[in-house]
Amino acid sequence: MSSPVELRPVDERVIDAADIDESDTPRLISGRHLLGLDELGPAGIQQLLSYTDRFVEVNQRAIPKVPALRGKTVCTLFFEDSTRTKLSFETAAKRLSADTMSFSVSSSSVSKGESVRDTVETIQAMGVDAFVVRHKSSGVPWQITKWVDAGTSVINGGDGWHSHPTQGLLDAYTLCQARDGSAGDDPSLVGVRIGLIGDVKHSRVARSDVQAFTALGANVVLIGPQTLMPPSIAGWTIGQGTVEFGHDLDSLLPSLDVVALLRIQTERLGESLIPSAREYTSCYGITAKRLGRVRSDAIITHPGPMNRGVEVAVDVLDHHPGVVITKQVANGVAVRMAALFLLLGSGTNIL
Amino acid sequence: MTAFSLLIRGGQIVDPTGRRRADVGIVDGTIDAVEATLDPADAEVVIDAADAVIASGFVDLCARVGEPGNEAAETVESAAIGAALGGFTTIHASPDTQPFIDDPSVVRDVQRLAAGAAISVRATGAITKGCAGIDLAPMREMAALGVSLFSDAGRYIGESGVMRRAFEYTNGAEVTLMLHPEAADLCGPGIMHEGECSSRMGVPGRSAVAEEIGVGRDLALARLSGAAVHFQRVSTAGALKLISEAKAAGMAVSCDVSSHHLDLTDALCCDYDTNTRLSPPLRPIDHVMALGAGVIDGTIDAIVSDHCPVVPEAKEMPFDLAPTGSLSFETAFAAVWTALDVGIEDLLTLLSWQPAKIARLGPTHDGKIAKGRAADLVVLDLGETWQVSGQTMVSPSHNSILEGRTLTGRVRHTISDGNPVVVDNLAYL
Numbered sequence: 001m002s003s004p005v006e007l008r009p010v011d012e013r014v015i016d017a018a019d020i021d022e023s024d025t026p027r028l029i030s031g032r033h034l035l036g037l038d039e040l041g042p043a044g045i046q047q048l049l050s051y052t053d054r055f056v057e058v059n060q061r062a063i064p065k066v067p068a069l070r071g072k073t074v075c076t077l078f079f080e081d082s083t084r085t086k087l088s089f090e091t092a093a094k095r096l097s098a099d100t101m102s103f104s105v106s107s108s109s110v111s112k113g114e115s116v117r118d119t120v121e122t123i124q125a126m127g128v129d130a131f132v133v134r135h136k137s138s139g140v141p142w143q144i145t146k147w148v149d150a151g152t153s154v155i156n157g158g159d160g161w162h163s164h165p166t167q168g169l170l171d172a173y174t175l176c177q178a179r180d181g182s183a184g185d186d187p188s189l190v191g192v193r194i195g196l197i198g199d200v201k202h203s204r205v206a207r208s209d210v211q212a213f214t215a216l217g218a219n220v221v222l223i224g225p226q227t228l229m230p231p232s233i234a235g236w237t238i239g240q241g242t243v244e245f246g247h248d249l250d251s252l253l254p255s256l257d258v259v260a261l262l263r264i265q266t267e268r269l270g271e272s273l274i275p276s277a278r279e280y281t282s283c284y285g286i287t288a289k290r291l292g293r294v295r296s297d298a299i300i301t302h303p304g305p306m307n308r309g310v311e312v313a314v315d316v317l318d319h320h321p322g323v324v325i326t327k328q329v330a331n332g333v334a335v336r337m338a339a340l341f342l343l344l345g346s347g348t349n350i351l
Numbered sequence: 352m353t354a355f356s357l358l359i360r361g362g363q364i365v366d367p368t369g370r371r372r373a374d375v376g377i378v379d380g381t382i383d384a385v386e387a388t389l390d391p392a393d394a395e396v397v398i399d400a401a402d403a404v405i406a407s408g409f410v411d412l413c414a415r416v417g418e419p420g421n422e423a424a425e426t427v428e429s430a431a432i433g434a435a436l437g438g439f440t441t442i443h444a445s446p447d448t449q450p451f452i453d454d455p456s457v458v459r460d461v462q463r464l465a466a467g468a469a470i471s472v473r474a475t476g477a478i479t480k481g482c483a484g485i486d487l488a489p490m491r492e493m494a495a496l497g498v499s500l501f502s503d504a505g506r507y508i509g510e511s512g513v514m515r516r517a518f519e520y521t522n523g524a525e526v527t528l529m530l531h532p533e534a535a536d537l538c539g540p541g542i543m544h545e546g547e548c549s550s551r552m553g554v555p556g557r558s559a560v561a562e563e564i565g566v567g568r569d570l571a572l573a574r575l576s577g578a579a580v581h582f583q584r585v586s587t588a589g590a591l592k593l594i595s596e597a598k599a600a601g602m603a604v605s606c607d608v609s610s611h612h613l614d615l616t617d618a619l620c621c622d623y624d625t626n627t628r629l630s631p632p633l634r635p636i637d638h639v640m641a642l643g644a645g646v647i648d649g650t651i652d653a654i655v656s657d658h659c660p661v662v663p664e665a666k667e668m669p670f671d672l673a674p675t676g677s678l679s680f681e682t683a684f685a686a687v688w689t690a691l692d693v694g695i696e697d698l699l700t701l702l703s704w705q706p707a708k709i710a711r712l713g714p715t716h717d718g719k720i721a722k723g724r725a726a727d728l729v730v731l732d733l734g735e736t737w738q739v740s741g742q743t744m745v746s747p748s749h750n751s752i753l754e755g756r757t758l759t760g761r762v763r764h765t766i767s768d769g770n771p772v773v774v775d776n777l778a779y780l
Contacts, residue, residue, distance in 0.1 A: 117667050137669030138553040139623025160671070162553025207553060230550040231558075 037211035049183040051338035069098035092336035138162035168208030190217035198262030214241025362400025408440025420449025425660035431468035440727035447504035453477035518576035532565035579603035588641035609657035610683040614690035625673035660748035677752035688760035726769035
């Protein structure tokens with residue numbers, strides 16, 4: 001009566017290397033790194049989302065831990081503050097039984113990006129299998145791939161305004177889960193109309209969301225004042241989905257299957273891109289009044305942390321059944337487990 | 352005692368009067384004889400120019416030579432040798448050294464450093480003190496020391512009142528004001544061309560319109576002051592159109608373009624390679640094509656190298672923080688010769704004869720290969736192909752935007768003041 005997926009305790013004396021069937025270990029389609037969803041491509045995105053289903057299941061177990069990354073070391077190298085994403089990656093690594101290292105490099109100690117290369121090479125010397133990198137300058141994870149050893153993977157934890165691939169994936173996963181229960185073998189968002197509302201111009205979440213959603217065939221509308229929109233959206237889509245600008249939130253809301261909110265960073269208020277937070281909220285915030293125009297069957301997402309009172313009125317989201325923010329957080333761990341597993345793991349039979 | 356100190360044999364001369372096969376006999380720093388055949392026994396040193404083009408040496412209006420202040424990246428000595436390898440016999444050092452070339456004392460310092468250099472290295476003076484755009488620098492004092500070109504080293508003079516005063520103050524003096532036309536206030540924190548690539552890459556951009564604003568304003572101010580104006584490193588179709596219209600209306604306007612902007616587009620930046628960061632930034636293909644057309648129709652008066660050495664550590668910084676610039680002396684001619692479909696005369700006009708005029712080098716540098724002209728010459732192999740490698744360049748820096756590219760066109764010899772400083776593509780100190 002042995003089931004194909006056994007609940008095995010993580011214990012050196014019990015698990016033999018011989019127990020692990022490495023021959024069936026899948027690898028990430030796009031190669032050694034996870035830097036951006038355009039490089040991952042629709043096939044890679046589908047692969048990752050399908051694997052996320054398995055790790056959602058692992059996370060629901062009484063002991064949410066598998067030995068797949070035993071002996072591997074994952075280092076979170078964050079040059080920019082972040083509690084949530086870092087915690088999410090570390091949790092993911094630990095649930096796969098990897099060892100973790102964490103470096104938070106504050107802007108005072110690495111001024112003007114002087115020592116990114118030195119930092120990477122120093123840590124690499126301690127023995128690292130994967131770096132999860134976050135930096136406020138776009139492109140740094142790509143630069144880092146030039147400085148790591150041949151066998152080391154680089155995962156982009158968010159670079160500047162540019163890319164946050166695991167966020168795009170977890171958002172896409174959450175939508176599939178909300179609509180179909182899971183991603184399955186052929187996740188799809190064809191025909192789904194998604195409104196991405198807020199500061200798209202400065203948002204790596206927005207760019208990765210557009211890539212992930214369109215890779216699954218969705219139609220995305222970018223909604224906000226033009227000062228917060230990018231100068232061009234050419235080349236933003238992957239696969240069959242579409243993307244367009246929209247400026248009148250009130251008229252667009254009833255047509256949206258998904259309301260994807262973005263943060264308004266307080267720094268932007270200082271740059272005079274929008275006259276004031278109050279004006280932003282009255283035109284583009286989800287106020288109690290505006291919530292009435294959101295369909296009751298719509299899904300509402302937010303990458304966190306929320307600026308209550310700015311992009312969304314203080315308690316408005318507590319009243320809508322389609323809010324999936326906490327699921328996003330849980331799915332984030334699962335997506336990151338899938339990514340780490342496909343980059344570094346061994347043996348699907350021990351999941 | 353021989354008749355010539357140097358004889359160049361067997362080459363094809365290309366100069367403003369046309370093409371002809373002739374030997375060139377040089378006495379010290381001056382061309383002494385140009386005839387179908389000259390006797391090699393009559394010369395102390397003979398160099399071979401068979402199957403090659405002989406022309407007056409290139410004149411660069413915009414280059415950074417590192418010294419004083421940034422010697423780790425480049426020195427006057429290494430810059431001069433690099434420039435000679437690229438066919439330049441005169442280069443103008445950009446004033447953003449440390450200290451800025453905004454004072455006669457610094458001019459004298461640069462001239463002293465340049466005295467022993469392989470080719471002629473001339474100082475460009477700053478228009479404003481510290482190139483800060485606030486107070487005028489002592490331009491007339493610097494001009495008295497022989498400085499003929501002035502610029503604020505790639506900085507836009509934001510205060511229109513200051514720009515007007517600069518025009519009025521230098522009006523009538525034998526100097527050329529070279530202006531960077533990109534209006535900084537529109538560009539903000541932008542680090543590359545604002546468009547599809549910058550948007551996909553998630554980096555702030557610099558709109559092409561900023562250059563039109565700058566050119567428009569400076570043309571109006573030049574017209575108001577009755578002054579001549581030269582625009583440095585034009586990179587956009589819109590700015591070029593305004594310049595073309597001003598020329599057609601009879602204004603004293605000239606402009607130059609960097610060799611990189613005739614060849615490369617902003618798509619090159621997509622991998623976040625910091626060697627692709629330039630100022631002004633690389634633009635999309637329609638701008639590159641417009642500049643190419645400007646070379647052919649004469650709107651563009653000169654091509655500059657825009658040589659900018661940067662130490663490797665600085666180029667390893669994140670894309671948005673790394674300094675802009677690429678090495679260019681050794682590749683400028685070949686890059687443009689490879690990229691553009693133009694005749695060698697057109698290229699020589701823009702690399703040698705016209706920049707010499709803009710720099711006011713005088714009648715000995717009018718481009719003609721004739722008795723009495725300065726013996727600042729270049730011998731070119733137009734068909735030779737070679738591969739670019741920053742590591743093998745003479746500069747202490749290695750930041751070449753053309754790394755790994757194969758180019759056509761190579762400098763065989765460079766003669767500076769009658770001395771063969773480069774022979775068979777090797778520098779002789």
